Amino acid sequence: MVINTVLSVMAYDYPPEKLTVYLSDDGCSDLTFYAMLEAARFSKIWLPFCKKFRVEPRSPEAYFRAALAEPLGDPVTTKDWSSIKKSYEEMKQRIETTTKPGRISEEMRKEHKGFSEWDLVASPRDHQTILQILIDGKDPKAVDFEGQPLPTLVYLAREKRPQYHHNYKAGAMNALIRVSSRISNSPVILNVDCDMYSNNSKSARDAVCFFMDEEKGHEVGFVQFPQAFENITKNDVYSSSLNVIMGVEIPGFDGNGGPCYIGTGCFHRRETLCGQKYSKECKADWKRCNDIKIEERGFEVWLSSGRYPYRLAIQCRGWRSIYFNPKRAGFLGLAPTTLLQSLVQNKRWSEGDFQIFASRYCPFVYGYGKIPVKLQLSYCTYLLWAPNCLASLYYAAVPSLCLLRGISLFPEFSNLWVLPFALVFLLHRAYSLGEFLWFGGTLKGWQNDQRMWLFKRTSSYLFGFLDNILKLLGFARSAFVITAKVADTDVSERYEQEVMEFGASSPLFTILATLALLNAFCFVGGMKWVTMDVRSLGSNPFALQIILSGLLVVINLPVYQGLFLRKDKGRMPTSITRRSIMFALLACAVALY
Structure with a gap:
């Protein structure tokens, strides 16, 4: 090469x-x-x-x-x-x-x-x-x-x-x-x-x-x-x-x-x-x-x-x-x-960019009076990738846990205050889809892009953010060793077939699997609030949370396959499966009791 x-x-x-x-x-x-x-x-x-x-x-x-x-x-x-x-x-x-x-x-x-x-x-x-x-x-x-x-x-x-x-x-x-x-x-x-x-x-x-x-x-x-x-x-x-x-x-x-x-x-x-x-x-x-x-x-x-x-x-x-x-x-x-290569790459990118933001090279500090404010803001699109993990983790976990507990977070469909949530969600998704297709993407490619959007922000960016915070506080970086990519002749074939590759043990996969199982458990457990409530879906206070939790379950379908259905070498390691089930059940138990 x-x-x-x-x-x-x-x-x-x-x-x-x-x-x-x-x-x-x-x-x-x-x-x-x-x-x-x-x-x-x-x-x-x-x-x-x-x-x-x-x-x-x-x-x-x-x-x-x-x-x-x-x-x-x-x-x-x-x-x-x-x-x-x-x-x-x-x-x-x-x-x-x-x-x-x-x-x-x-x-x-x-x-x-x-x-x-x-x-x-x-x-x-x-x-x-x-x-x-x-x-x-x-x-x-x-x-x-x-x-x-x-x-x-x-x-x-x-x-x-x-x-x-x-x-x-x-x-x-x-x-x-x-x-x-x-x-x-x-x-x-x-x-x-x-x-x-x-x-x-x-x-x-x-x-x-x-x-x-x-x-x-x-x-x-x-x-x-x-x-x-x-x-x-x-x-x-x-x-x-x-x-x-x-x-x-x-x-x-x-x-x-x-x-x-x-x-x-x-x-x-x-x-x-x-x-x-x-x-x-x-x-x-x-x-x-x-x-x-x-x-x-x-x-x-x-x-x-x-x-x-x-x-x-x-x-x-x-x-x-x-x-x-x-x-x-x-x-x-x-x-x-492989998925691990992609996540590690994005972890390094987000960590390096946030390190710049938190240093004297921050655009608002180093660039003050030297470059236009609009250019300073443009840089932040990438320099603040890592902190995005906080908002993403919130939406990937808290609404589902509240659904399981029976706590309503969003307005009912019949309430006019639901319009801001609906408009932001629908317009942003429509714009994202149109933008992706305009530059040669496919509908399935856009779905994969949305999936990786979630995966990167809840794993890669999280570790990149934590490493920088620990370094700023004077502590050693979060120490975990990323296993090398799976050295198997089947890897290239699975990549060509667009089958998501797990196959290695990593804390990044533990986060992804735990969140996936957490949403699955909460979605199933939260359905009782729909079946027990005789009111229509439009007046049900948990309707939006059910939809959000359901979308997260759909996005995580490849993770469920890797955890329980696949038998090839690219499946999720058994150790990850055990840990993620334990962590997801623990989170659900804390939310309930």
Whole structure:
């Protein structure tokens, strides 16, 4: 996956002598370094092939997978295609054979002096800086098999020591800024995650056009491409497509001062990452820099992962941003294929965003007087994901428990005060459905989206919120280990069939299962208030609570199947079933007695 991403950006439709690709390996793995060596060799035949046949996408794995479904055309193309595919499969086989034992053999270590660096590595969290230039674009010998220059390719594993916090992606970006300033010092920098390969070879040219715009280019700090995924199922079982966020919400930032940096697929102006403030007086200088620097020195590509609060700081320094969503997606990645992966991903996102809100980088504090209030509020859409768990937990539990106890919370249908509740519910659902369908979703996909909306807010956001609160209070974070995704050959098949994958033990699943059973017990127990009351449904004080509890039961149908009906490896673990039944019954007992 990493090597395909590297090759896809090396093959950009851009002068290779002006392109430098950096791989930031925070795992400090000699296996990754070996794979980079293989990619450097393969690039000598892959880049000419891409240019000759105008290949899209330029990730070898994605291209060959897509090309199998299309006719190859004339015999010359077929011959070249077969030859390059054979070379790719041989490289792939060598990498898999070498990495399977988990170590590099002594014979291979002798092939490149860079492997000697790992003799001094104590662990991935305790090692010196490892910097290796695998392809030096300034070297006349660094050419492909047609004699054309190759992009510069650099491997970097920044120094890490146990006694110092490495600051995740922010630390990696800082290290890359320092290293790249001595190697290429390009004025435009692309940051992309290692699992987000380039799907559009013209993305670099598109981004540079924004920076070189004669009227507004000098104001642009970064150009953000949307995040998209190639493995989304028809009905998007885990609601991973982010279509509404990328198609509606983030474009809406343009009217408020520009979109935020989402952590990947973003072209930055180097000065913005180095703390440079925007000044109108510098317009003439920016025009000169655009004409000289970008055209002569090109741009850099950084491959890494993670998120950090630079996105707000850049805009607070006066720069504006551009959100560019071309017809052909600029980058494609892999969405989670199990429920646990999805929940853990959202837990990290919500935790990181709320951590920013609770720090000095809060938009209302750091951005006061620097960015418009409407942009400060726009940021809060995401920074306050984690606290949303409180309202969601209330509606997922309290009305049902009150129904079981016989406490009415909502007006009767015959009461005019029911109209605000009905209008808010119906109009919001109708708007949500229309929005989802407008951006290519399906009715079942919208149902899955509503289900994941509940699941994320009652589990992922809850743990993200608690972790931040405990940290603010000076306590250790809530310690629980997330089991790795189910390593079973059936997982992919179940994902394609859109069968929800549980299969692992996690506190996140305990919360979901407990709430699901709680609503089922309360729904059954609350039906007595309907059957015992001889009044019509319109005058029954529990009608709305029955409907709400019933909807929650319908949303949780996959959970009930995983708890009691399924027999495959993707079912809910027995330990989760036992705990959730016990907790749900305990909550019902407390409500009753």
